[in-house]
Amino acid sequence: MADTVDPRGPLEGAETARTYGNDTADDFGDAAADGDSDGETVVEAQDRFQGSQSRYQRVSEDVRRGAERARAEFQRGSERAREEFQRGSVRAREGYRHVAESARVGYDRVRTDAGRLGGEVSVFVREKPAQAVLIAAGVGFLLGMLMRRRDDDYEE
Amino acid sequence: MNDSFLDEILDELLPEELDWADLVRRYPVPAVLLAAVGGFFLGRSHGPSILTAASSYAASEMAKNVNELLGQ
Numbered sequence: 001m002a003d004t005v006d007p008r009g010p011l012e013g014a015e016t017a018r019t020y021g022n023d024t025a026d027d028f029g030d031a032a033a034d035g036d037s038d039g040e041t042v043v044e045a046q047d048r049f050q051g052s053q054s055r056y057q058r059v060s061e062d063v064r065r066g067a068e069r070a071r072a073e074f075q076r077g078s079e080r081a082r083e084e085f086q087r088g089s090v091r092a093r094e095g096y097r098h099v100a101e102s103a104r105v106g107y108d109r110v111r112t113d114a115g116r117l118g119g120e121v122s123v124f125v126r127e128k129p130a131q132a133v134l135i136a137a138g139v140g141f142l143l144g145m146l147m148r149r150r151d152d153d154y155e156e
Numbered sequence: 157m158n159d160s161f162l163d164e165i166l167d168e169l170l171p172e173e174l175d176w177a178d179l180v181r182r183y184p185v186p187a188v189l190l191a192a193v194g195g196f197f198l199g200r201s202h203g204p205s206i207l208t209a210a211s212s213y214a215a216s217e218m219a220k221n222v223n224e225l226l227g228q
Contacts, residue, residue, distance in 0.1 A: 118185065125184035129177045130162035136188040137195035144199025145207070 125132040163177070170176050180187040198206065 121188065122184040125188055126181045129180035129184075129187075130166050132184070132188055133166065133176075133180060133191040134162055136191040137198075140192035140195025140197075141199035141203065141206075142195075144196040144201075145203035147196075148200045148203055 121132075166176060
C-alpha cells in the first residue's frame with residue numbers, strides 16, 4: 001500500500017528494494033551462520049504474517065467503510081429525488097387545479113355574458129324587428145362578399 | 157333610419173301573406189340568424205352584381221335629385 005511506495009520515484013524505489021532485499025538476504029545468511037536461524041526465521045515469518053494480516057484487515061475495513069458510505073450516499077440521493085418528485089407532483093397538481101379553476105370561472109363569465117347579450121339582442125329585435133333583420137342580413141352579406149373575394153384570391 | 161321605411165322595404169321584399177314582424181318578435185334569435193345566413197349566401201353568390209346594381213340605383217337617384225334641384 002502507501003508504505004510500500006517510495007516517494008523518491010520508481011527507479012530509486014527499485015534500488016532501495018534491491019538493497020533491502022540484499023540486506024535481508026544477508027541477515028538470513030548471518031542468522032543461518034549463527035546456528036539459531038530456525039527459531040528466528042519462524043519468529044520473523046510470524047511477525048510478517050501478522051503484519052500482512054493486520055494490513056489486510058485495515059484494507060478490508062476501509063473497503064467496508066467505503067461501501068457503507070456509498071450506500072448511505074445512494075440512500076440520501078434516492079430520498080432527495082423522491083422528495084423532489086413529490087414536490088414537483090404537488091406543484092403540478094396545484095397548477096392544474098389553478099388552471100381548471102380559471103377556466104371554470106372564465107366559462108361561467110362567458111356564459112353569463114352570452115346570456116345577457118342574448119337577452120339584450122332579443123329585446124332589441126322585439127322592439128325594432130325590421131332594423132335587426134336588415135342589419136343581420138347586411139352583416140352576412142358583407143361577410144359573404146369578403147369570403148368570396150378571399151376564395152377568388154386563393155383560386156388565382 | 158326610420159323604422160317605417162325599413163318596414164316598407166321588408167314588406168316589398170317579402171310576400172304579403174307572411175307576417176314577418178310577428179315571426180321575428182316571436183323568434184328573435186332564429187330570425188336574426190336566418191337573415192344573417194341568407195345575407196351571407198346572397199353576398200357570396202351575387203355580391204358584386206347586387207353591389208353594382210345598388211350603386212347604379214343610388215347614382216341615378218342622386219342625378220335625378222340634382223336635376224330636380226337645378227330645375228331641369
